[in-house]
Amino acid sequence: MYFLHIKNTFILLHGFRKKTRRLPKKELEIAKTRMEDYLKRKGD
Numbered sequence: 378m379y380f381l382h383i384k385n386t387f388i389l390l391h392g393f394r395k396k397t398r399r400l401p402k403k404e405l406e407i408a409k410t411r412m413e414d415y416l417k418r419k420g421d
Contacts, residue, residue, distance in 0.1 A: 388415060 380387045391408040393401075 383419075388412075390415075 390411045393404050
């Protein structure tokens with residue numbers, strides 16, 4: 378799971394079941410896209 382911490386608020390960006398030690402690039406991109414979308418909508 379990925380979290381974004383802004384002013385004492387945690388936002389769940391993405392959750393997935395990890396099957397290896399490596400972080401799949403696809404999962405990281407999903408979280409990154411959602412974080413950028415959230416920040417655009419919030420106006421920060």
